[in-house]
Amino acid sequence: MRNDSRLSRMLHVLLHMARHDGPMTSEVVARMLGTNPVVVRRTMAGLRKAGYVRSEKGHGGGWSIAMDLTKVSLLDVHRAVGGPRIFAIGSEHPNPDCAVEKIVNEAVEGAMREAEALLISRLGEVSLAELAKRFDMRCAGAIEARAPKQT
Amino acid sequence: MRNDSRLSRMLHVLLHMARHDGPMTSEVVARMLGTNPVVVRRTMAGLRKAGYVRSEKGHGGGWSIAMDLTKVSLLDVHRAVGGPRIFAIGSEHPNPDCAVEKIVNEAVEGAMREAEALLISRLGEVSLAELAKRFDMRCAGAIEARAPKQT
DNA sequence: AATCATGTAACATTTAATGTAACGTGAGTT
DNA sequence: AACTCACGTTACATTAAATGTTACATGATT
Numbered sequence A, B: 001m002r003n004d005s006r007l008s009r010m011l012h013v014l015l016h017m018a019r020h021d022g023p024m025t026s027e028v029v030a031r032m033l034g035t036n037p038v039v040v041r042r043t044m045a046g047l048r049k050a051g052y053v054r055s056e057k058g059h060g061g062g063w064s065i066a067m068d069l070t071k072v073s074l075l076d077v078h079r080a081v082g083g084p085r086i087f088a089i090g091s092e093h094p095n096p097d098c099a100v101e102k103i104v105n106e107a108v109e110g111a112m113r114e115a116e117a118l119l120i121s122r123l124g125e126v127s128l129a130e131l132a133k134r135f136d137m138r139c140a141g142a143i144e145a146r147a148p149k150q151t
Numbered sequence C: 001a002a003t004c005a006t007g008t009a010a011c012a013t014t015t016a017a018t019g020t021a022a023c024g025t026g027a028g029t030t
Numbered sequence D: 001a002a003c004t005c006a007c008g009t010t011a012c013a014t015t016a017a018a019t020g021t022t023a024c025a026t027g028a029t030t
Helices: A006-018 A026-033 A037-049 A074-080 A099-125 A128-146 B006-018 B026-033 B037-049 B074-080 B099-125 B128-146
Strands: A053-056 A062-065 B053-056 B062-065
Touching (some): A006 A037, A006 A062, A006 A128, A006 B099, A026 A062, A037 A074, A074 A099, A074 A128, A074 B099, A099 B006, A099 B099, A099 B128, A128 B099, B006 B128, B037 B053, B074 B099, B074 B128
Antiparallel strands (some): B053 B062
């Protein structure tokens, strides 16, 4: 299967939407992501169901933010897009008969559970507002670098 | 893509081989794994290249252990089978032009790096000998449960 | 010489995400 | 009312990576 990029894509879009007045159409978003409006609608449907965005039809319609950016974490977005499989590795038999295989699975899955817990925890610690702030700070830094103040 | 089960499969096989006198043919291993001898040879080739097993042709041939089980970790096996992609999620643009996307990638990849480091570390802590011991202990426990000694 | 078992290349299958095309619905515009 | 815009949804095609399969070559043992 291909790499699942729904989380990254949606974060990318949400930050752009947050810096944008008025709704953005799926067409525009698709161009930003280098994809297709149908893919955008399909993926954003999850965000809408979670109440993070709203969509409006017709002239002047499109997608807009419907949440408090400080209240939604990267983990929330991950879950809203389907909370997909995180790992590309794993056993094929969740409940093997073979006792040896059980031991192997327990060892590997134990390590994976810990790693997943850490990832989930880290994603849960960062809000969209925090991401937006990081972007603003980097922009400020870039401007600063071009026209440095005296120190 | 499908779930990558090479690590689990190889661990499973190696533990069986460790408890088995003489070489095991790819045919037998394939039946254990519910797969095909060619898949076994293909995957075990990595272990052979790493020096963890050896293979012999002809009558009485097959695969046998060529390592000290206390010296090889689950991580070593993971790497020997190709050290495949661990995550099923991720950005599609490793080096995006868009500054927003860069911020997003850094956040997500940072969390993933931490999770991967933890997983790698945990896999590195467990040797094949340790896994084999866990199996023996579980067997002992099971026997004990059937015919408990007086305490 | 026959058989066994690995080694390898080439190709088919599978799976989940992604990409596309087609059609429907509702909202605003003219 | 007719038209256009934009979303909603379904159905199907494409893609990527692991896995499955077939075919054939090579070396070892009997």
